[in-house]
Amino acid sequence: MVLMSFLDTQHETWNDAYYDNYEKAKEITIKLWEQIAEEFKDYDEHLIFESFNEPRMGGSPVEWKGGNEEGRDVVNKLNNEFVKTVRKTGGYNDKRILMVPLYAAQCKKQTINDFVYPEGDDKVIADIHAYLPYDFALNPGPGFNAYFTEEGQEVLDLCLERIKERFVDKDEPVILGEFGAQHRNNTAERARWTEYYVSQASSMGVPQLWWDNGIFEGEGERFGLLDRKNLKIVYPSIVAAMQKGRGLEVNVVHSVKQEGVLDEDNENLDIDNIESIENIENINTNNENENENEIENEYDSEYDNELI
CATH class of the missing domain: 3.20.20.80 (Glycosidases)
Known part of the structure:
Protein backbone atom coordinates (compact mmCIF):
# COMPACT_ATOMS: atom_id res chain seq x y z
CA MET A 1 0.00 0.00 0.00
CA ASP A 122 0.43 15.36 -19.09
CA LYS A 123 0.70 15.03 -15.30
CA VAL A 124 -2.47 16.88 -14.31
CA ILE A 125 -5.57 15.27 -12.80
CA ALA A 126 -9.05 16.81 -12.97
CA ASP A 127 -10.69 16.93 -9.54
CA ILE A 128 -14.43 16.48 -8.89
CA HIS A 129 -16.18 16.52 -5.52
CA ALA A 130 -19.40 14.52 -5.48
CA TYR A 131 -21.45 14.24 -2.30
CA LEU A 132 -24.36 12.61 -4.06
CA PRO A 133 -27.24 12.36 -3.72
CA TYR A 134 -27.00 15.70 -1.95
CA ASP A 135 -29.90 15.26 0.48
CA PHE A 136 -28.49 11.92 1.65
CA ALA A 137 -24.78 12.67 1.64
CA LEU A 138 -24.36 16.34 2.51
CA ASN A 139 -27.50 18.43 3.08
CA PRO A 140 -27.23 19.83 6.64
CA GLY A 141 -30.66 21.44 6.70
CA PRO A 142 -34.34 20.82 6.06
CA GLY A 143 -35.18 18.16 3.50
CA PHE A 144 -32.26 15.89 4.30
CA ASN A 145 -32.71 12.19 3.77
CA ALA A 146 -31.27 9.36 5.89
CA TYR A 147 -31.87 6.69 3.23
CA PHE A 148 -30.06 5.85 0.00
CA THR A 149 -33.05 5.54 -2.31
CA GLU A 150 -33.45 4.45 -5.92
CA GLU A 151 -33.96 8.08 -6.89
CA GLY A 152 -30.76 8.99 -5.11
CA GLN A 153 -28.88 6.21 -6.87
CA GLU A 154 -30.03 7.62 -10.21
CA VAL A 155 -28.48 10.99 -9.32
CA LEU A 156 -25.17 9.36 -8.40
CA ASP A 157 -25.24 7.19 -11.53
CA LEU A 158 -25.77 10.26 -13.72
CA CYS A 159 -22.69 11.94 -12.26
CA LEU A 160 -20.55 8.83 -12.74
CA GLU A 161 -21.77 8.44 -16.31
CA ARG A 162 -20.79 12.02 -17.08
CA ILE A 163 -17.33 11.39 -15.65
CA LYS A 164 -17.01 8.25 -17.74
CA GLU A 165 -18.02 9.97 -20.99
CA ARG A 166 -15.92 13.11 -20.47
CA PHE A 167 -12.79 11.66 -18.88
CA VAL A 168 -12.57 7.88 -18.64
CA ASP A 169 -13.61 7.10 -22.21
CA LYS A 170 -11.05 9.64 -23.45
CA ASP A 171 -8.32 8.23 -21.20
CA GLU A 172 -8.01 11.54 -19.36
CA PRO A 173 -7.03 11.52 -15.67
CA VAL A 174 -9.73 12.32 -13.14
CA ILE A 175 -10.24 11.80 -9.42
CA LEU A 176 -13.17 12.06 -7.02
CA GLY A 177 -11.16 14.21 -4.67
CA GLU A 178 -13.92 14.45 -2.07
CA PHE A 179 -16.84 12.16 -1.32
CA GLY A 180 -18.63 10.98 1.77
CA ALA A 181 -21.99 10.73 3.51
CA GLN A 182 -22.40 12.39 6.85
CA HIS A 183 -23.64 10.65 9.97
CA ARG A 184 -27.41 10.80 10.58
CA ASN A 185 -27.78 7.76 12.88
CA ASN A 186 -27.95 5.69 9.68
CA THR A 187 -24.73 3.69 9.64
CA ALA A 188 -26.16 0.75 7.70
CA GLU A 189 -27.39 3.04 4.91
CA ARG A 190 -24.07 4.86 4.78
CA ALA A 191 -22.20 1.57 4.49
CA ARG A 192 -24.52 0.39 1.72
CA TRP A 193 -24.11 3.69 -0.14
CA THR A 194 -20.33 3.60 0.32
CA GLU A 195 -19.95 0.12 -1.11
CA TYR A 196 -22.07 1.02 -4.14
CA TYR A 197 -20.31 4.35 -4.73
CA VAL A 198 -16.80 2.91 -4.41
CA SER A 199 -17.64 -0.16 -6.49
CA GLN A 200 -19.05 1.89 -9.36
CA ALA A 201 -16.23 4.44 -9.39
CA SER A 202 -13.54 1.80 -9.01
CA SER A 203 -14.94 -0.21 -11.89
CA MET A 204 -14.23 2.84 -14.09
CA GLY A 205 -10.73 3.22 -12.68
CA VAL A 206 -11.56 6.49 -10.89
CA PRO A 207 -9.92 6.88 -7.43
CA GLN A 208 -11.94 8.31 -4.54
CA LEU A 209 -10.97 10.20 -1.38
CA TRP A 210 -13.33 10.20 1.60
CA TRP A 211 -13.55 13.66 3.20
CA ASP A 212 -12.71 12.75 6.81
CA ASN A 213 -12.95 16.06 8.65
CA GLY A 214 -12.73 14.47 12.09
CA ILE A 215 -16.26 15.53 13.07
CA PHE A 216 -18.51 12.84 14.59
CA GLU A 217 -21.11 14.74 16.60
CA GLY A 218 -22.79 18.14 16.84
CA GLU A 219 -23.92 20.62 14.21
CA GLY A 220 -21.02 20.36 11.76
CA GLU A 221 -20.71 18.11 8.73
CA ARG A 222 -20.21 14.74 10.42
CA PHE A 223 -17.91 12.89 8.00
CA GLY A 224 -15.44 11.55 10.56
CA LEU A 225 -14.32 7.91 10.27
CA LEU A 226 -10.95 7.97 12.07
CA ASP A 227 -10.60 9.20 15.65
CA ARG A 228 -7.14 10.71 15.32
CA LYS A 229 -6.75 11.27 19.05
CA ASN A 230 -7.16 7.61 19.96
CA LEU A 231 -6.10 6.14 16.61
CA LYS A 232 -9.35 4.20 16.26
CA ILE A 233 -11.72 3.58 13.37
CA VAL A 234 -15.11 4.82 14.58
CA TYR A 235 -17.15 3.39 11.69
CA PRO A 236 -15.50 0.08 10.74
CA SER A 237 -18.48 -1.01 8.62
CA ILE A 238 -17.97 2.00 6.33
CA VAL A 239 -14.23 1.36 6.03
CA ALA A 240 -15.03 -2.29 5.30
CA ALA A 241 -17.54 -1.19 2.66
CA MET A 242 -14.79 0.81 0.95
CA GLN A 243 -12.52 -2.22 0.93
CA LYS A 244 -15.25 -4.45 -0.39
CA GLY A 245 -16.26 -1.91 -3.04
CA ARG A 246 -12.67 -1.82 -4.29
CA GLY A 247 -12.50 -5.60 -4.44
CA LEU A 248 -10.03 -5.81 -1.55
CA GLU A 249 -9.92 -8.29 1.28
CA VAL A 250 -11.98 -6.86 4.12
CA ASN A 251 -9.73 -6.40 7.13
CA VAL A 252 -10.45 -3.48 9.48
CA VAL A 253 -8.34 -3.19 12.62
CA HIS A 254 -7.91 -0.57 15.36
CA SER A 255 -11.66 0.04 15.66
CA VAL A 256 -13.66 1.36 18.59
CA LYS A 257 -15.37 -0.92 21.08
CA GLN A 258 -18.82 0.01 19.80
CA GLU A 259 -19.39 1.30 16.27
CA GLY A 260 -20.15 5.00 16.12
CA VAL A 261 -19.15 5.63 19.75
CA LEU A 262 -15.86 7.38 20.47
CA ASP A 263 -13.44 5.80 22.92
CA GLU A 264 -12.70 8.69 25.25
CA ASP A 265 -10.04 7.08 27.42
CA ASN A 266 -7.16 7.87 25.02
CA GLU A 267 -5.32 4.78 26.20
CA ASN A 268 -2.35 3.43 24.30
CA LEU A 269 -3.26 0.87 21.69
CA ASP A 270 -2.71 -2.72 22.74
CA ILE A 271 -2.08 -4.23 19.32
CA ASP A 272 -2.25 -7.80 20.61
CA ASN A 273 -5.80 -7.30 21.85
CA ILE A 274 -7.31 -5.41 18.90
CA GLU A 275 -9.93 -7.42 17.11
CA SER A 276 -9.51 -7.62 13.36
CA ILE A 277 -12.69 -7.30 11.33
CA GLU A 278 -12.18 -9.59 8.34
CA ASN A 279 -15.63 -9.84 6.85
CA ILE A 280 -18.14 -7.09 6.28
CA GLU A 281 -20.98 -9.51 6.96
CA ASN A 282 -19.70 -9.84 10.53
CA ILE A 283 -20.04 -6.13 11.22
CA ASN A 284 -23.36 -5.36 12.87
CA THR A 285 -24.86 -2.21 11.41
CA ASN A 286 -28.47 -3.27 11.79
CA ASN A 287 -30.84 -0.53 12.80
CA GLU A 288 -31.73 -2.56 15.88
CA ASN A 289 -28.44 -1.29 17.33
CA GLU A 290 -29.34 2.29 16.49
CA ASN A 291 -32.30 4.33 17.60
CA GLU A 292 -34.42 4.57 14.50
CA ASN A 293 -36.45 7.26 16.23
CA GLU A 294 -33.36 9.48 16.05
CA ILE A 295 -33.51 9.49 12.27
CA GLU A 296 -35.12 12.89 12.01
CA ASN A 297 -36.63 12.85 8.59
CA GLU A 298 -37.98 10.45 5.99
CA TYR A 299 -37.12 10.79 2.35
CA ASP A 300 -38.75 13.95 1.08
CA SER A 301 -36.62 15.65 -1.53
CA GLU A 302 -36.63 16.63 -5.18
CA TYR A 303 -33.68 15.71 -7.37
CA ASP A 304 -34.84 17.38 -10.60
CA ASN A 305 -32.26 20.18 -10.56
CA GLU A 306 -29.45 18.56 -8.60
CA LEU A 307 -27.16 17.79 -11.53
CA ILE A 308 -28.35 20.15 -14.27
Missing part, protein backbone atom coordinates in the same frame (compact mmCIF):
# COMPACT_ATOMS: atom_id res chain seq x y z
CA VAL A 2 1.29 3.46 -0.92
CA LEU A 3 0.40 6.51 1.18
CA MET A 4 -0.03 9.75 -0.77
CA SER A 5 -0.23 13.26 0.68
CA PHE A 6 -2.24 16.10 -0.87
CA LEU A 7 -1.54 19.78 -0.30
CA ASP A 8 -3.94 22.52 -1.32
CA THR A 9 -5.54 25.76 -0.16
CA GLN A 10 -8.93 25.82 1.55
CA HIS A 11 -11.68 28.35 2.22
CA GLU A 12 -10.17 31.17 0.16
CA THR A 13 -12.10 34.16 -1.17
CA TRP A 14 -9.34 36.00 -3.02
CA ASN A 15 -9.75 33.61 -5.98
CA ASP A 16 -13.43 34.38 -6.67
CA ALA A 17 -13.93 33.49 -10.31
CA TYR A 18 -14.81 36.84 -11.91
CA TYR A 19 -13.06 38.59 -14.79
CA ASP A 20 -12.67 41.78 -12.75
CA ASN A 21 -10.89 39.76 -10.04
CA TYR A 22 -8.75 37.66 -12.37
CA GLU A 23 -5.54 39.72 -12.41
CA LYS A 24 -5.50 40.00 -8.61
CA ALA A 25 -6.22 36.29 -8.21
CA LYS A 26 -3.56 35.42 -10.78
CA GLU A 27 -0.94 37.46 -8.92
CA ILE A 28 -1.77 35.80 -5.59
CA THR A 29 -1.83 32.36 -7.19
CA ILE A 30 1.66 32.83 -8.60
CA LYS A 31 3.15 34.26 -5.40
CA LEU A 32 1.49 31.65 -3.18
CA TRP A 33 2.48 28.62 -5.22
CA GLU A 34 5.99 29.88 -5.90
CA GLN A 35 6.57 29.73 -2.15
CA ILE A 36 4.79 26.45 -1.51
CA ALA A 37 6.42 24.72 -4.47
CA GLU A 38 9.88 25.97 -3.48
CA GLU A 39 9.41 24.72 0.09
CA PHE A 40 8.39 21.23 -1.02
CA LYS A 41 10.32 20.82 -4.26
CA ASP A 42 12.57 18.09 -2.84
CA TYR A 43 9.63 15.95 -1.71
CA ASP A 44 9.10 13.05 -4.09
CA GLU A 45 6.07 11.95 -6.10
CA HIS A 46 4.15 10.84 -3.00
CA LEU A 47 3.21 14.49 -2.50
CA ILE A 48 0.54 15.93 -4.81
CA PHE A 49 -0.38 19.61 -5.07
CA GLU A 50 -3.89 20.85 -5.83
CA SER A 51 -4.43 24.43 -7.00
CA PHE A 52 -7.64 25.39 -5.19
CA ASN A 53 -10.58 23.97 -3.28
CA GLU A 54 -13.90 24.39 -5.10
CA PRO A 55 -13.10 27.77 -6.78
CA ARG A 56 -16.29 29.57 -7.71
CA MET A 57 -18.18 32.84 -8.10
CA GLY A 58 -18.56 33.71 -4.44
CA GLY A 59 -21.78 35.53 -3.62
CA SER A 60 -23.29 34.98 -7.06
CA PRO A 61 -26.76 33.47 -7.56
CA VAL A 62 -25.00 30.76 -9.61
CA GLU A 63 -22.19 30.20 -7.08
CA TRP A 64 -23.21 26.59 -6.40
CA LYS A 65 -25.19 26.09 -9.62
CA GLY A 66 -22.31 25.46 -11.98
CA GLY A 67 -21.44 29.12 -12.37
CA ASN A 68 -21.55 30.65 -15.83
CA GLU A 69 -19.19 30.87 -18.80
CA GLU A 70 -17.20 33.64 -17.12
CA GLY A 71 -16.70 31.73 -13.87
CA ARG A 72 -15.73 28.50 -15.56
CA ASP A 73 -13.27 30.31 -17.83
CA VAL A 74 -11.57 32.08 -14.91
CA VAL A 75 -11.15 28.79 -13.04
CA ASN A 76 -9.51 27.23 -16.12
CA LYS A 77 -7.16 30.22 -16.46
CA LEU A 78 -6.14 30.16 -12.79
CA ASN A 79 -5.53 26.42 -12.94
CA ASN A 80 -3.23 27.04 -15.89
CA GLU A 81 -1.26 29.67 -13.97
CA PHE A 82 -0.92 27.28 -11.03
CA VAL A 83 0.59 24.54 -13.18
CA LYS A 84 3.03 26.89 -14.93
CA THR A 85 4.14 28.36 -11.60
CA VAL A 86 4.80 25.00 -9.94
CA ARG A 87 6.71 23.62 -12.93
CA LYS A 88 9.14 26.57 -12.95
CA THR A 89 10.41 25.83 -9.43
CA GLY A 90 12.32 22.69 -10.41
CA GLY A 91 13.24 19.71 -8.26
CA TYR A 92 10.49 17.08 -8.19
CA ASN A 93 8.02 19.79 -9.20
CA ASP A 94 8.89 19.47 -12.87
CA LYS A 95 7.28 16.03 -12.89
CA ARG A 96 5.03 16.11 -9.82
CA ILE A 97 1.41 15.04 -10.29
CA LEU A 98 -0.86 18.05 -9.90
CA MET A 99 -4.61 18.28 -9.35
CA VAL A 100 -6.90 21.01 -10.65
CA PRO A 101 -10.62 21.31 -9.86
CA LEU A 102 -13.48 22.00 -12.21
CA TYR A 103 -15.59 25.05 -11.41
CA ALA A 104 -16.55 24.50 -7.74
CA ALA A 105 -15.33 20.92 -8.35
CA GLN A 106 -18.93 20.17 -9.33
CA CYS A 107 -20.26 17.25 -11.33
CA LYS A 108 -22.67 19.37 -13.34
CA LYS A 109 -23.11 19.16 -17.10
CA GLN A 110 -21.61 22.56 -17.89
CA THR A 111 -18.77 22.40 -15.36
CA ILE A 112 -17.67 19.14 -16.98
CA ASN A 113 -18.17 20.31 -20.57
CA ASP A 114 -16.31 23.60 -20.05
CA PHE A 115 -13.37 22.19 -18.11
CA VAL A 116 -10.03 22.60 -19.90
CA TYR A 117 -6.82 20.88 -18.81
CA PRO A 118 -3.83 23.20 -18.40
CA GLU A 119 -1.94 23.34 -21.67
CA GLY A 120 1.09 21.23 -22.48
CA ASP A 121 1.17 19.07 -19.34
